[in-house]
Amino acid sequence: MNELIKARKIINEVDREMVRLFERRMDAAKLVAAYKQENGIPIDDFGRENEIIQKNVGLIQNEEYTAYYVNFLKNTIKLSKDMQHKLLEGMKVGFSGVPGAFAGLAAQKIFPDATCVPFADFMTAYKACENGECDCVVLPIENSYNGDVGNVLDLAFFGSLYINGVYEAEIIQNLLGVPGAKVDDVQKVISHPQALGQCAAFIEKHGFKKEEAANTAIAAKAIAQMGDKSVAAIGSEEAAEIFGLSVLAPHINESGTNTTRFAVFSRAQRTPAATDDRFIMLFTVKNAAGSLGTAISIIGQHGFNLRALKSRPTKELVWDYFFYVEGEGNINSPQGKDMLCELEECCAHLKVVGTFEKEIHI
Numbered sequence: 001m002n003e004l005i006k007a008r009k010i011i012n013e014v015d016r017e018m019v020r021l022f023e024r025r026m027d028a029a030k031l032v033a034a035y036k037q038e039n040g041i042p043i044d045d046f047g048r049e050n051e052i053i054q055k056n057v058g059l060i061q062n063e064e065y066t067a068y069y070v071n072f073l074k075n076t077i078k079l080s081k082d083m084q085h086k087l088l089e090g091m092k093v094g095f096s097g098v099p100g101a102f103a104g105l106a107a108q109k110i111f112p113d114a115t116c117v118p119f120a121d122f123m124t125a126y127k128a129c130e131n132g133e134c135d136c137v138v139l140p141i142e143n144s145y146n147g148d149v150g151n152v153l154d155l156a157f158f159g160s161l162y163i164n165g166v167y168e169a170e171i172i173q174n175l176l177g178v179p180g181a182k183v184d185d186v187q188k189v190i191s192h193p194q195a196l197g198q199c200a201a202f203i204e205k206h207g208f209k210k211e212e213a214a215n216t217a218i219a220a221k222a223i224a225q226m227g228d229k230s231v232a233a234i235g236s237e238e239a240a241e242i243f244g245l246s247v248l249a250p251h252i253n254e255s256g257t258n259t260t261r262f263a264v265f266s267r268a269q270r271t272p273a274a275t276d277d278r279f280i281m282l283f284t285v286k287n288a289a290g291s292l293g294t295a296i297s298i299i300g301q302h303g304f305n306l307r308a309l310k311s312r313p314t315k316e317l318v319w320d321y322f323f324y325v326e327g328e329g330n331i332n333s334p335q336g337k338d339m340l341c342e343l344e345e346c347c348a349h350l351k352v353v354g355t356f357e358k359e360i361h362i
Contacts (some may be wrong), residue, residue: 029080033087038095039164040136042110043084047275047357049077088113094125094137097215100239104217105170106196106262107138108130109362121214126155136162136266143171143194144259152263153312156353157282157322161265163354165200166278167362171258173199176220176240179227183248191234194260195253199234202252208232220245258352261359272332272355279304279331280354283347284314284322292323294346302339304329322349331355 036043045113053073060066071220091114095103098118107116117134120127129137139152156163173195177186188209189196195216203210211220216235223233226241232248233239240247250331285291330336330353343350 002161022312025076026080026083029083029195030087033084035085035271037088037091037135038266038268039162039270040264041270043081043088043166044114046115052077061087066250085113089115091115092117092134094128094134096120096122096125096139096245098217098221100220100236100242101215101217102169102171102260103138103140103215103238103262105238105362106167106260109169110138110150110165110167110264113299117327118192118321122149122151122155126152126161126265128160129267129344130160132267136164138262138264140194140260141166142261143198144317147197148196148310150175150312153310154322156265156280156312156324157312157351159265161267161322162269163280163356164266164270165262165264165356166280166354167262167264167272167358168259168359169262171253171260172236172251173216173234173258174237174240174247175232175252176235176245177232178223178225178227178229179244179246181232181246181248185229186232186248188229189232189234190222192216192219195219195234198253198258201254202249203225206243241270257265263354269354272330273357274330275357276330276332276355277328278356278358279327279336279352281327281331281350281352282322283325283343283351284320284349286346286348291346295323297345298339298346299325299327302335304331304336 002144053070056073057066057070060069089353091111091112093107093114094108094117095101096119097103104118117127122139123135125139128134134263135289139150140149143147175183182208188211189203190211190213192215195214196210213222216233217239220235220239220243220277222229224245234252237247283295285295291332296306305328307328308324310324312324314320314322331352339351
């Protein structure tokens with residue numbers, strides 16, 4: 001047997017083995033896709049991809065093959081992701097508003113293969129995920145200029161869903177009017193309270209009256225239906241395009257770095273990972289002197305940094321509050337578990353609503 005025949009025999013044997021291994025890997029990728037759909041997690045995870053490459057490259061004994069093996073891994077990962085994207089085409093992601101709403105635009109960026117389903121308001125969207133109408137829901141939790149979205153924080157406290165990721169998106173607000181209208185024609189603006197707050201200086205400068213709407217895109221839709229040059233909406237360029245409106249004035253939000261943080265809520269809590277370094281929890285403290293201070297001290301004593309501490313009325317008792325906490329560190333570590341045990345002693349109610357690796361910019 002000459003060397004060529006020997007080499008081809010080896011290649012055939014390896015290829016037969018690789019077929020079985022490839023099928024096993026793709027079967028596992030299907031399980032990953034199902035998990036991501038259940039937990040509201042996007043397909044792309046570049047940190048995990050780099051981890052796979054770095055770990056497996058270290059196993060190569062012949063350095064001559066390293067660059068080729070990196071390409072082999074990248075192609076294999078791409079094939080797995082291609083299949084996952086195909087499998088997630090049936091995924092349903094809820095958001096508040098109508099097409100063109102900023103939450104809808106964020107949902108499309110996070111889950112490009114999914115069907116994005118609009119709902120009338122935050123609560124309806126949240127409940128739709130709770131009862132299984134959609135797999136997850138994308139809702140805003142905070143704006144860099146205008147602060148918290150209190151209604152969503154309330155839903156996180158009283159509801160049953162988990163936050164499995166937080167995404168930050170730039171928000172550019174525009175003055176939208178019917179075709180042919182000019183800024184000087186406008187007497188009143190309609191939009192979501194957050195958008196009105198983000199554009200307060202522009203509104204005051206022009207002396208516009210204000211009217212609140214459930215959503216920026218809903219406001220844009222209403223303006224299109226009214227056909228009145230004296231009334232304008234504040235919203236996205238995409239909303240203007242969808243509803244046939246004109247951008248009368250672009251980028252009217254006061255802050256040049258206007259971003260909104262969106263949380264992905266789902267019915268299942270993602271499996272904790274060693275790389276998690278963010279957590280969100282909600283708690284109420286017992287009615288005893290120093291309880292809140294004690295809770296904060298416990299968090300710090302176990303080495304966790306508080307990025308945010310916010311209070312919201314529970315609406316159950318007068319002057320009774322729950323506290324929303326965002327922290328840095330792995331709450332699933334031994335220190336985190338010890339911290340939670342100690343917090344149980346001073347908190348009347350404690351709920352870990354989410355753990356994830358880090359906030360992602362989209």
